Amino acid sequence: xxxxxxxxxxxxxxxxxxxxxxxxxxxxxxxxxxxxxxxxxxxxxxxxxxxxxxxxxxxxxxxxxxxxxxxxxxxxxxxxxxxxxxxxxxxxxxxxxxxxxxxxxxxxxxxxxxxxxxxxxxxxxxxxxxxxxxxxxxxxxxxx
Amino acid sequence: xxxxxxxxxxxxxxxxxxxxxxxxxxxxxxxxxxxxxxxxxxxxxxxxxxxxxxxxxxxxxxxxxxxxxxxxxxxxxxxxxxxxxxxxxx
Numbered sequence: 001x002x003x004x005x006x007x008x009x010x011x012x013x014x015x016x017x018x019x020x021x022x023x024x025x026x027x028x029x030x031x032x033x034x035x036x037x038x039x040x041x042x043x044x045x046x047x048x049x050x051x052x053x054x055x056x057x058x059x060x061x062x063x064x065x066x067x068x069x070x071x072x073x074x075x076x077x078x079x080x081x082x083x084x085x086x087x088x089x090x091x092x093x094x095x096x097x098x099x100x101x102x103x104x105x106x107x108x109x110x111x112x113x114x115x116x117x118x119x120x121x122x123x124x125x126x127x128x129x130x131x132x133x134x135x136x137x138x139x140x141x142x143x144x
Numbered sequence: 145x146x147x148x149x150x151x152x153x154x155x156x157x158x159x160x161x162x163x164x165x166x167x168x169x170x171x172x173x174x175x176x177x178x179x180x181x182x183x184x185x186x187x188x189x190x191x192x193x194x195x196x197x198x199x200x201x202x203x204x205x206x207x208x209x210x211x212x213x214x215x216x217x218x219x220x221x222x223x224x225x226x227x228x229x230x231x232x233x234x
Contacts, residue, residue, distance in 0.1 A: 002146075003145075003146040004146070006145075006146035006147045006150065007146040007147070007149055007150040007153075008150060009147060009150060010146065010147035010148060010149065010150020010151040010152075010153075010154075011150035011151070011153050011154055011157060012150070013147075013150070013151060013154075013198075014150060014151040014152070014153070014154025014155070014158075015154050015157065015158055017154070018154060018155065018158045018167065019158070023170060024170040025170060025171075025172050025173075025174070026170065026171055026172075026173065027170075029227055032223040032224055032226070032227040033224075033227045033228075033231065034224040034227070034228070035224060035228045035232075036227070036228065036231060036232065046197075046201055046202060046205075049202040049206075050202060050205050050206050052206075053202055053203060053205075053206030053207075054206045054208075056206065057203070057206045057207045061207075074207070075194075075204075075207075075209070077194075077211065078209070078210065078211055079211065080210065080211050080214050083192055083193060083194075084193045084194070084211060084214060084215050084218075085193070085214065085215070085218050086192060086193065087188075087189050087190065087191070087192030087193015087194065087195075087215070087218075088189065088193045088200070088214070088215040088216070088217075088218025088219040088222065089189070089218050089219065089221075089222040090185050090188055090189030090192060090193070090222075091185065091186055091188075091189025091190050091193060091196055091219045091222070092189070092218060092219030092220060092221060092222025092223040092224075092225075092226065093185050093189075093222045093223075093225075093226050094181070094182045094183070094184070094185025094186035094187075094188075094189060095182070095185075095186060095197070095219060095222075095223045095226070096222065096223035096224070096225070096226025096227045096230070097174070097178055097181060097182035097185065097226055097230070098172075098174045098178055098179050098182035098183075098186075099172075099174070100182060100183075100186065101186060101196050101197045101198075102186060102190060102196050102197075102198075103151065103196075103197070103198055105183075105186070106148065106151050106152065107151055107152075107154050107155060108155075108170065109152075110151070110152040110153070110154065110155045110156070111155035111159075111167040111169060112155075112169065113169055113170070113172065115172045115174070115176065115179050116172070118176060118179050118180060118183065119179050119180075119182060119183040119186075120183065121183065122179065122180045122181075122182070122183025122184050122187065123183040123184070123186050123187035124187060125183070125184060125187060126183060126184040126185065126186065126187020126188040126189075126191075127187040127188070127191050128187075129184070129187070129188060130187070130188050130191040130192060131191075
């Protein structure tokens with residue numbers, strides 16, 4: 001049952017990304033072209049998602065288990081540190097470079113986009129590099 | 145895992161529901177080298193900063209998390225800056 005719900009939630013998320021234009025890098029780069037020919041329309045996607053999410057999370061905060069009885073894992077960390085900012089900057093730089101963020105990259109790969117598949121492969125390598133860096137303690141040298 | 149499968153099924157379902165019967169492939173201008181560099185950064189960044197556009201941008205801001213607001217400002221700012229550099233400086 002959980003797997004089926006998970007599948008449909010993923011499907012819904014993917015459909016939302018396709019419908020809203022988040023899977024179109026040209027559109028995303030237009031949004032990120034803030035200091036040029038800015039296309040602010042994708043801000044409404046985020047705004048719309050937050051408008052729904054706000055109530056969903058408000059409800060989730062009052063509950064101790066999900067509707068299907070599973071444990072709820074809400075983030076507990078509230079620390080604003082160097083890691084958070086550097087991670088955000090790194091991600092933003094990559095996002096601005098190609099116009100893909102993780103979700104839309106995965107969805108576009110499934111629509112048969114070769115470049116999206118290359119992007120996802122590189123993304124997995126990036127995640128693996130992070131794991132390796134964490135384990136070898138590179139983190140301490142970076143000072144995070 | 146099932147969540148990922150759902151995401152991967154999205155273009156197929158979207159195509160079936162649309163009048164054209166398939167998803168129109170978006171035009172991607174970036175070269176393969178740029179795509180690889182972008183993928184590496186997008187793989188690293190959200191792991192290091194524990195979240196991306198969905199994680200911090202949508203879920204975090206929905207929860208009114210100050211931490212996510214900082215992360216969102218950071219990646220939006222970096223995204224704006226990167227596009228500016230690519231289109232106007234390079």
